[in-house]
Amino acid sequence: MSPVHEASRVEALLAERPDHSRDQLIPMLQEIQVREGYLSQAAMTELAVALDTPVASVYGVATFYNQFRFAPLGTHVIELCRGTACHVKQSLALQQHLQRRLKLRPDGNSADKRFTVLKVACLGACSIAPVIKLDGEFYGHLTIEKLDSLLDALDRDCYAAEEAGVA
Numbered sequence: 001m002s003p004v005h006e007a008s009r010v011e012a013l014l015a016e017r018p019d020h021s022r023d024q025l026i027p028m029l030q031e032i033q034v035r036e037g038y039l040s041q042a043a044m045t046e047l048a049v050a051l052d053t054p055v056a057s058v059y060g061v062a063t064f065y066n067q068f069r070f071a072p073l074g075t076h077v078i079e080l081c082r083g084t085a086c087h088v089k090q091s092l093a094l095q096q097h098l099q100r101r102l103k104l105r106p107d108g109n110s111a112d113k114r115f116t117v118l119k120v121a122c123l124g125a126c127s128i129a130p131v132i133k134l135d136g137e138f139y140g141h142l143t144i145e146k147l148d149s150l151l152d153a154l155d156r157d158c159y160a161a162e163e164a165g166v167a
């Protein structure tokens, strides 16, 4: 996504929300992340100008809260529940397996950028713990074997698309 495109979405947000006071900083950062999937440098810089706030302050606030991301999401998003019920049911082992298999970087993206793994609190499905959401779909009672099956299926789809010249 080009910086010009990102900036235009920020402009649209600013036009929708006429209150450009500094106490709008966090709500606007949240909204940009909803729309873009992450906070780009271009978006944060544009927001800083619009709110008449130093860019360093915007970065400071954004990096203080771990709800914000600074890299684009991968093609597939895995929300890994690390809530109490899932923790008791070995979600840490799932996390470690994802880390190894996908070669996750500190930003949660896989080395090939196909996957983003987000560690989240309770997904509200404790009765089927441990749980992940994969591209918005819930998968419960997960084991490492079931997780591998899901990832293998996505790999097969990817290779098939590449062979068909779609990817």
Ligand code: FES
Pocket: 081, 082, 083, 084, 085, 086, 087, 121, 122, 123, 124, 125, 126, 127, 129, 130, 131
């Ligand atoms: S703790 Fe994982 S769904 Fe509730």
